[in-house]
Amino acid sequence: MGDVALSEVANVKSMSDESMVENDEKEGPRLKDAPFTDNQVIPRHHLNQTVTDRRYDIIDRRHNDKLDSPQRILFVTTEITDFVKVGGLGDVSSALPRALAAHHDVRVLIPAYREMVQSDYDIVTVGHLPAFAGLPACDIGQLTCRDGLIVYVLLCPELYEREGTPYGTGSSGYGDGQDIGWNDNDIRFARLSRAAADIALGKANLDWQPQLLHLNDWACGLAPAYVHWQGHSIPTIFTIHNLAYQGVFDASRLALLGIPYDAFNIHGVEYYGDLSFMKAGIVYASQVTTVSATYAQEITTPKFGCGLDGLLRCKAEQGRLSGIPNGIDDSWDPRTDSHLIQAFSSNDWRGKRANADYVRRHFGLTPSQGPLFAVISRMVHQKGLDLTIEAAKAIVHAGGQIVFMGCGEHHVEEALRKLAIRFPGAITAYIGFDEYQARCLFAGSDFLLMPSRFEPCGLSQMYAQRFGSLPIAHRTGGLADTIEDGVTGFLFDDMQFGSYMHAIQRAFAVYKSTDLFNAMRGAAMTGRYHWKQSIVPYSKLYLQALEQAGNEAALAQ
Numbered sequence: 023m024g025d026v027a028l029s030e031v032a033n034v035k036s037m038s039d040e041s042m043v044e045n046d047e048k049e050g051p052r053l054k055d056a057p058f059t060d061n062q063v064i065p066r067h068h069l070n071q072t073v074t075d076r077r078y079d080i081i082d083r084r085h086n087d088k089l090d091s092p093q094r095i096l097f098v099t100t101e102i103t104d105f106v107k108v109g110g111l112g113d114v115s116s117a118l119p120r121a122l123a124a125h126h127d128v129r130v131l132i133p134a135y136r137e138m139v140q141s142d143y144d145i146v147t148v149g150h151l152p153a154f155a156g157l158p159a160c161d162i163g164q165l166t167c168r169d170g171l172i173v174y175v176l177l178c179p180e181l182y183e184r185e186g187t188p189y190g191t192g193s194s195g196y197g198d199g200q201d202i203g204w205n206d207n208d209i210r211f212a213r214l215s216r217a218a219a220d221i222a223l224g225k226a227n228l229d230w231q232p233q234l235l236h237l238n239d240w241a242c243g244l245a246p247a248y249v250h251w252q253g254h255s256i257p258t259i260f261t262i263h264n265l266a267y268q269g270v271f272d273a274s275r276l277a278l279l280g281i282p283y284d285a286f287n288i289h290g291v292e293y294y295g296d297l298s299f300m301k302a303g304i305v306y307a308s309q310v311t312t313v314s315a316t317y318a319q320e321i322t323t324p325k326f327g328c329g330l331d332g333l334l335r336c337k338a339e340q341g342r343l344s345g346i347p348n349g350i351d352d353s354w355d356p357r358t359d360s361h362l363i364q365a366f367s368s369n370d371w372r373g374k375r376a377n378a379d380y381v382r383r384h385f386g387l388t389p390s391q392g393p394l395f396a397v398i399s400r401m402v403h404q405k406g407l408d409l410t411i412e413a414a415k416a417i418v419h420a421g422g423q424i425v426f427m428g429c430g431e432h433h434v435e436e437a438l439r440k441l442a443i444r445f446p447g448a449i450t451a452y453i454g455f456d457e458y459q460a461r462c463l464f465a466g467s468d469f470l471l472m473p474s475r476f477e478p479c480g481l482s483q484m485y486a487q488r489f490g491s492l493p494i495a496h497r498t499g500g501l502a503d504t505i506e507d508g509v510t511g512f513l514f515d516d517m518q519f520g521s522y523m524h525a526i527q528r529a530f531a532v533y534k535s536t537d538l539f540n541a542m543r544g545a546a547m548t549g550r551y552h553w554k555q556s557i558v559p560y561s562k563l564y565l566q567a568l569e570q571a572g573n574e575a576a577l578a579q
């Protein structure tokens with residue numbers, strides 16, 4: 023690559039740029055009202071519209087007056103931050119059910135991993151499910167989190183109590199074959215899916231039965247199918263957190279998983295000659311959602327659709343595909359977060375500086391007046407680490423420092439280690455993940471580098487903004503929806519070095535202008551990303567799915 027001089031700053035949004043700043047001499051520069059971050063649910067007729075045109079409900083307005091009616095929801099997941107987390111799904115599974123619990127009776131179902139069984143929580147066995155096809159019998163345990171959230175854990179030691187992540191021995195992904203996944207992941211997650219379906223159908227002898235299932239990602243994809251194949255119409259919501267991980271397995275496994283042969287075709291679970299859990303979820307769920315409005319549009323295109331764009335376009339046309347953005351929870355507040363070295367707010371940058379000093383000390387960087395960049399990410403191809411590695415030299419030469427935190431693909435980890443050796447005191451690579459230090463890093467950094475190739479929603483850029491660290495990110499998926507370019511962060515359009523470098527140059531230029539920099543990070547910190555904003559769209563969707571299921575059941579009679 024050719025080095026791009028950071029002094030070649032072009033097109034930096036100036037304070038007179040009307041899209042960015044209203045200058046008020048008394049109060050200093052003041053940004054326009056914080057950018058929209060309302061929940062965006064894609065209307066079925068508007069999937070082809072531009073991102074800025076997406077403030078619609080797909081749900082009929084009649085449902086508004088019924089939002090208070092609570093529903094019993096079983097939220098099924100493979101990660102929850104309370105116990106085990108590989109990435110963003112863990113955060114969502116911890117926060118969203120709790121947010122929804124303000125209006126609904128929400129319980130969680132998750133495999134009983136070792137971390138749970140060995141935790142100090144009491145697990146009471148409350149149900150049992152017999153073996154089915156090649157899926158072993160299992161018990162259902164119940165534990166109650168300290169804040170009252172009820173978690174059902176699927177007790178099947180031979181499947182779930184293993185050393186490693188929920189998906190395998192690797193740390194790069196979600197165990198569907200791109201990672202070093204367990205070789206019986208189809209059995210493991212079919213077992214979870216079948217249990218979810220059977221609990222919904224009242225077959226587990228629990229004293230509680232959900233009215234609908236909310237399923238997350240490929241590992242739960244067979245649940246709507248198992249409901250359907252048993253001839254029932256319990257409503258199912260299937261949320262795609264990342265379409266790139268699909269759970270594709272050999273067709274020879276069909277019988278073992280109890281999948282009827284007549285479902286193995288283009289209209290069912292067949293995917294280019296294999297079996298796809300992700301496709302099963304999309305085909306059989308009452309409603310498919312994903313985690314931002316823009317990603318919901320993107321996945322209907324060949325570029326982002328991972329071979330499922332045709333099916334997803336069809337779902338969109340049927341009004342069965344929507345995008346509801348993730349949020350962040352109350353713990354992400356720099357005024358109160360006890361992880362931080364010093365609390366701070368947008369009126370108190372000294373507190374932020376104290377966190378930066380701590381980060382530099384803790385991660386072995388030299389004292390500096392230059393900008394501090396953070397990368398807090400799973401280290402996988404999706405996240406565009408190759409671009410940041412390419413940009414690192416220019417950043418350091420311009421006086422910047424970088425801390426990388428995360429783990430993932432071995433070759434990316436190796437490249438980061440080499441980079442840190444090459445630039446001691448300026449670059450640190452922490453290979454692993456530490457929630458405590460991650461929070462300090464969000465708080466201490468000036469900028470977050472997040473050049474993701476695609477990003478269904480992304481949480482790190484929201485955490486960063488809340489902690490006054492401006493994201494520099496590719497304009498895609500949830501990044502496009504949650505970062506206001508030139509106001510709360512910097513977006514670049516082409517997934518290429520020059521385009522990324524240009525955004526980094528703009529960040530350096532803003533850093534030099536204290537008033538502008540403070541105004542931008544002040545604006546970033548006020549973004550409305552709270553999970554509370556997801557309650558209404560999810561509630562509407564649940565109602566719609568219930569009505570839909572009711573109608574389908576009536577038609578079938």
Ligand SMILES: Nc1ncnc2c1ncn2[C@@H]1O[C@H](COP(=O)(O)OP(=O)(O)O[C@H]2O[C@H](CO)[C@@H](O)[C@H](O)[C@H]2O)[C@@H](O)[C@H]1O
Pocket residue numbers: 107108109110111113114263264313348398399400401427428429430454455460477478479480481482483500
């Ligand atoms: N090595 C590691 N080990 C453990 N935790 C790590 C980690 N590296 C980063 N994290 C943490 O995991 C979270 C990352 O969440 P993101 O949403 O940004 O990405 P992820 O790709 O994992 O999630 C996917 O699911 C979420 C949830 O829907 C979508 O927002 C996102 O776009 C999609 O790619 C943050 O809390 C971060 O601090």
